[in-house]
Amino acid sequence: MPKSPERCAELRGEMRARILRESLRYFARNGFAGTRIADLARGIGIAQGTIYRYFDSKEDLFAALRELAANGDDVRELKLLARLPLTAKAKIGRLSASILGRLADDELFAASVVLNTQLMLEEEPDADGRPAPYRSELYAHTARIVEQGQREGSVVAGDPLKLADYYWGVAYLYALKRLFTAGYAMIDAADLDRTLLKGGR
Amino acid sequence: MPKSPERCAELRGEMRARILRESLRYFARNGFAGTRIADLARGIGIAQGTIYRYFDSKEDLFAALRELAANGDDVRELKLLARLPLTAKAKIGRLSASILGRLADDELFAASVVLNTQLMLEEEPDADGRPAPYRSELYAHTARIVEQGQREGSVVAGDPLKLADYYWGVAYLYALKRLFTAGYAMIDAADLDRTLLKGGR
Amino acid sequence: MPKSPERCAELRGEMRARILRESLRYFARNGFAGTRIADLARGIGIAQGTIYRYFDSKEDLFAALRELAANGDDVRELKLLARLPLTAKAKIGRLSASILGRLADDELFAASVVLNTQLMLEEEPDADGRPAPYRSELYAHTARIVEQGQREGSVVAGDPLKLADYYWGVAYLYALKRLFTAGYAMIDAADLDRTLLKGGR
Amino acid sequence: MPKSPERCAELRGEMRARILRESLRYFARNGFAGTRIADLARGIGIAQGTIYRYFDSKEDLFAALRELAANGDDVRELKLLARLPLTAKAKIGRLSASILGRLADDELFAASVVLNTQLMLEEEPDADGRPAPYRSELYAHTARIVEQGQREGSVVAGDPLKLADYYWGVAYLYALKRLFTAGYAMIDAADLDRTLLKGGR
């Protein structure tokens, strides 16, 4: 009884998205090994078998999550920000505010940051010895802002990639807190800025 | 003929310590669920059954690790530092250098920081709503240094406990990097200081 | 589409009963320690995991068996018999015939008698020093028949509970034989009667 | 430092006997599978390894126990009794009193009866279909007394071996009670006699 092929595919997409969305929470909190399919299914409110109609295996589901977490939108947005005609200090301020705002509002964003960072941690360094995180585009764009700031004198000295990594590390830290702890004192944008900026005054 | 009771107890203690020491790495890297007893045993170089002569269960071993990670020595050391007749800035500088130095030299210290932080993340907030980390003595002593610094004008404004949590959060971050990634750019003490210090010039 | 909730619950009950039924044999023959889950599963013709969908553990399964073995039906039946307007001798004759008949026909009855008796043997005597078996209702009803017989002069003198225990002990004995030995000479009802009755003539 | 070869062998024999003696209790109570070497060693008050200096394996120890339980002395004694110039009724009375007396006094005798009976239960019937118990010499001698009693008119009719089996079955029953239950009402010799004797009067 096909309710129109399109509608069908649409429903399929919705369920898939729902599974991904809900799974992200679990995997980010408990890790791959600590997440049980049974818990996932109960949490989503579907049967275990249903998950296997959308994903071949737990690993496959996790791989899909990996892609979801490596959010292209975020990268594009950051790319735009990096190119805006603003001082590095202003760019960093905007970015910090945006990150902390989204962490507060959007649990999925937090989960995505957590998962993405953990994946980078676990990746092997590539052939030329550079550790994996530094390959990330997100880091590259951030590093460009850092370089701009160093030229402008607002950002501390040091390897731009190292500083970008530090900056996003702190973002990961508060994404973790968001996922795990109920009442916690979130840092404010100025705290996050301080990873990069020379102390004002 | 038993090997003399003292020698025997001593050997027992050594094996227990060895199991704990080696396990810390695994549990910190892979989490509780992700750590298999078989891997542990292979990693330590003993039979699976041997682990069960020293610990009742995987959970029991993990609980012992928890105690080990909640290292009293570190707290005592920090307590002493907090009472030294130094400026807060100097205390923070010493602490940062000590932390980063130990992270670089001592994988076990890194594992201990990681485990300890994760345990705090997972703890439920206590009855009065304060999240668990803030109960930690380590945080309390750090917060006292922060307060001193705020009075002295060297440390940024803000809830001292929040700032202490931020500071140790960054320590956790680099403990993670130490455990997981082979080639990574460690931040230097000045970067860690910046979580707390006004970046005066 | 679930198979209809009722049918589902029914199937669940059937499988549970089947596991219990088949397990009884194994535990009665081999004891708790001597019964392997793997053997049980093979014997029942299901996977090991399936057993754990119905019982939390081997101990839990055994506990369920304990309840099954403490068969309320037998007690009720005996209660009725005890109240019938018959001589004690007639009652004992009927009971013996019934027991021996069921032992011959129904392996499950034999297993149930065996398990039940062994459980009573292992129970600690209660606070007032009376051994556990004597608390059993089955024994109490049998003792009442014994008392009647003693009044009527057909049953030997002695503590009625001790004699009831003796009677059921012999039943246990032949339940054991039924379970363990292929060709064995079953006693006949007259032999069983003789545990209680004064020799005829 | 040999303390004389004989003394040495003697000590060896004593320890072996002690292990056997103490083990009998455990195996009779808990069965083969239910008896742990660790428990045995603790119960005897020696190290686990020591058991393996006297027996090759748990199975080997159990086999030695089997021989011990198949006590030749008991058989010889019964053989003598069977040949005594007494009525069958008197012989049975003596035997019953002897059995019940030893059960009360000697836990090892009880354990031996239990083990011996259980071994017979588990043995496969031999080629000609006769169940194993009937091969036992103990049964054969008892059956001879039964036959004598049947000729004399004091013993009930029926297959003498079946009746002998019944008689020893009841002995097993009270050996079990002796091993397992603290306070229990032991049957008296007259009760045991009644398995065989026509009710006097």
Next chain:
DNA sequence: AATGAATGAGTGTTCATTCAT
């Protein structure tokens, strides 16, 4: 010869995955 810590094969239990409905 006796010890008891170490071993690893074997057993109980979990959980990702399959499949009949």
Next chain:
DNA sequence: TATGAATGAACACTCATTCAT
């Protein structure tokens, strides 16, 4: 298509046996 019971490989844990002391 969705379900959840059934499956069995993988994992935690036990215990008979070995072996250095």
